[in-house]
Amino acid sequence: MYFLSRDIISKGHHVTVVDNDLAECTRLSRELNATVVNGDGSYSTTLEDAGAIGMDVLLAMTPLDQDNLVICQIALLHFGINRSFALVNDPENEEVFRKFGIQAFSTSGIIASLIEQQLMLDGITNLILLGGGKVNITEVLVKANFPVAGQTLHEIPFPNDALVSVVIRNHEPIIPRGGTILLEGDRVVLVTLAGSHGKALKIITGEGM
Incomplete structure (x- = not known):
């Protein structure tokens, strides 16, 4: 306190x-x-x-x-x-x-979420929790071995309650569209409801798929 x-x-x-x-x-x-x-x-x-x-x-x-x-x-x-x-x-x-x-x-839920991210891989930063923890805003660094690298957002099977709100490329923000291609080195700002957070991260990284 x-x-x-x-x-x-x-x-x-x-x-x-x-x-x-x-x-x-x-x-x-x-x-x-x-x-x-x-x-x-x-x-x-x-x-x-x-x-x-x-x-x-x-x-x-x-x-x-x-x-x-x-x-x-x-x-x-x-x-x-x-x-x-x-x-x-x-x-x-x-x-x-x-x-x-x-x-x-x-606090236990927040800590569990942070541990889950660290266990998955480096390059994931939980930026903020909104709505009492019901909404996650996370930044993910796209690596060459990620399955989403080279794909358009249309091609990525995100859950319905997950979306890419911003792509940061070469330090410049891009408001993405369905045809936006994710490239190695992009920083993706992902917005999800809590229940789809882990699944959306796995789709991006390929971990546990």
Whole structure:
């Protein structure tokens, strides 16, 4: 929490931290230029004391998914905070959060995705996750031995929920069309839904096919 708060503060934002550990609150209040409130964030009175009215964004990061869900619901229903994000400790709970309009992220899911990429091969960079981890934007360096090298985008059997949004060639971006041929050395910016991410990468690289 300390490092995340420090990073957000360094970008010019005001941060309020709510924690039910008094010793941690004392430490944070000494080390951060932030408002620190000792209390349980799953109670509306605590969030009110923390100044929830008028807040732009709420981030719930307790070790319990049910508490994070309650905190985000209180933020929306009681204080009108429309942008809430929650740490999901069990990746299977992510869909529940999304049904309530909460942007959920799972550190274990993110780490698993990064490991999958590293196991596959070098030259793949996960640029960003959107929609609470449901959308992946990935950059892939096309190598000579990839099956897609020399093929047009029309010829590549991508899943329906995967597309090449940009091709970077000789440091110049190209908006691709169906007839665009992928060449060795191209950097392909791939946009996929999470369920098709691994399959789309395998189609590009030929790994595991």
